[in-house]
Amino acid sequence: MTTAPAVIGELARSLDARDVLAPLRERFLLPEGVVYLDGNSLGPLPAAVPPVLTEVVHRQWGTDLIRSWNTHGWWEAPTRIGDAVGRLIGAAPGQTVAGDSTSVQLFTALNAAASLRPGRPLLVTDPGHFPTDRYLADAVARGRGLEVRGVRPAELEAFLAGEGDRVAVVSYSPVDYRTGELYDMESLTRAAHRAGALVLWDLCHAAGAFPLAVDELAVDLAVGCGYKFLSGGPGAPAFLYVARRHHASLETPLTGWTGHADPFGLGAHYTPAEGVARARIGTPPILSLLALEAALTAFDGVDLHRVRAKSLSLTGFLIRCAEELLPLGFEVVTPVEPARRASHVSLRHPHAYGLVRALADQGVVADMRAPDLLRFGVNALYTTHRDVLTAVLRLRDLVSTAAYDPTPHRPGAVT
Structure with a gap:
């Protein structure tokens, strides 16, 4: 089934509007214009630090x-x-x-x-x-x-x-x-x-x-x-x-x-x-x-059960976006069942590294795990459903237009 981006965009707005944890995003100094989905590798800078x-x-x-x-x-x-x-x-x-x-x-x-x-x-x-x-x-x-x-x-x-x-x-x-x-x-x-x-x-x-x-x-x-x-x-x-x-x-x-x-x-x-x-x-x-x-x-004052509930909403929404918006060639490898899912979603694609590099150029920071997994981490304290949708739409555009290097040089440093 294919869903129009406008329909799923309205769902993202609705979910974010009901998010009781939304004010916690102000506790982090997130760069303007960046969708950060790599906090499971390095968390962003908290404003208190x-x-x-x-x-x-x-x-x-x-x-x-x-x-x-x-x-x-x-x-x-x-x-x-x-x-x-x-x-x-x-x-x-x-x-x-x-x-x-x-x-x-x-x-x-x-x-x-x-x-x-x-x-x-x-x-x-x-x-x-x-x-x-x-x-x-x-x-x-x-x-x-x-x-x-x-x-x-x-x-x-x-x-x-x-x-x-x-x-x-x-x-x-x-x-x-x-x-x-x-x-x-x-x-x-x-x-x-x-x-x-x-x-x-x-x-x-x-x-x-x-x-x-x-x-x-x-x-x-x-x-x-x-x-x-x-x-x-x-x-x-x-x-x-x-x-x-x-x-x-x-x-x-x-x-x-x-x-x-x-x-x-x-x-x-x-x-x-x-x-x-x-x-x-x-x-x-x-x-x-x-x-x-x-x-x-x-x-401070955060109920981790609410963090878990929002995290499941974000990862579930990401899986739905991937299944309904991405072209052929992607496979969701993260379990769909909520009880078996943590706080990141991994997609398999043969050009994972090239796509992650290209996403970063488009303002979406994710990561990959060799040889072929794109990994998108969510943190309920600051990630929004809109962030997730933006990442998937930019990924779709990169693949649809072939606007990325499928086999970029891999430096020794971690990306």
């Missing part, structure tokens, strides 16, 4: 200097901001710490989980996991004498039925970073626990995008980045969640000085701090941590 950074650079660092570790709460920033993230992922205070990169947090979490299940030789991960997750699983397995098994989420229960008593940790993401498919965290966590294994969730594509309940689901450990849906800025610090029941036995592989029970005592031997603070490693990156803290204020 520039004044905070100005204050931190000019007064806290520039004037108060080293005294700011105490007078402005720099020392407590990793746990304070960790708790702010914790509120978005369903974690009670005292279980989340922010700082270091996603890779470092994953390395810490995988090692810690394995140490909590000694004698179990298998580390299970998704063979379709983001590369860093797979690379680090291999690295941790090499260092600890474990074996990595690639098991897709849909196959986990069957795998555990045969080898569950040998599995130390299951490491998954609730969202397929390529297709946007949403997996069932609750059932997968329960399956792992029935086998006596721990579960580590990578929440990079989930935190801030929809409600999470890590405490309620009895999640063991979780990590996530600060620069996607949390909009903390390029390279923003990542976070690590460790359920309170594991704190007393938690062993971290990187025993840095800020995770010491008495960091300023300068003792010869490491004694871990109480609670999740022992997962602190090096001196915290204060500028980026405080930028993330300011960015998180974009969620």
Whole structure:
């Protein structure tokens, strides 16, 4: 079925007019004339961040200097901001710490989980996991004498039925970073626990995008980045969640000085701090941590269930636009069923990279995943249905007029 753009345009206006989250768009400094559908790679700049950074650079660092570790709460920033993230992922205070990169947090979490299940030789991960997750699983397995098994989420229960008593940790993401498919965290966590294994969730594509309940689901450990849906800025610090029941036995592989029970005592031997603070490693990156803290204020007073409802409306509308407005040659690979759909929609096309490059020239910023997926991320805090329609119409025009290079040179840098 083909729908006239005017008809679907009227639907977009109607949906946006009823959007109770529409005022939240003012919390972001979005460039004029740009449709931004890549916030699942790098969130846009929240309006609260520039004044905070100005204050931190000019007064806290520039004037108060080293005294700011105490007078402005720099020392407590990793746990304070960790708790702010914790509120978005369903974690009670005292279980989340922010700082270091996603890779470092994953390395810490995988090692810690394995140490909590000694004698179990298998580390299970998704063979379709983001590369860093797979690379680090291999690295941790090499260092600890474990074996990595690639098991897709849909196959986990069957795998555990045969080898569950040998599995130390299951490491998954609730969202397929390529297709946007949403997996069932609750059932997968329960399956792992029935086998006596721990579960580590990578929440990079989930935190801030929809409600999470890590405490309620009895999640063991979780990590996530600060620069996607949390909009903390390029390279923003990542976070690590460790359920309170594991704190007393938690062993971290990187025993840095800020995770010491008495960091300023300068003792010869490491004694871990109480609670999740022992997962602190090096001196915290204060500028980026405080930028993330300011960015998180974009969620103040926001009901994540409403965020989820609007996100489903946006992705559902995008799928409809793609199916009804785009010419032949495109395939929607994101699940149509709402319960299986996260916060981005992926379309398959053999010229994905060339089309994404051409869309950027037309003021629509999306991204692609090799070899042939165009990926459109939505964020209910600022994306509109009109944004979605504009992106699809410009994509249609590019293909209809062949106004793009189907095989552009691919530089080494990420687009």
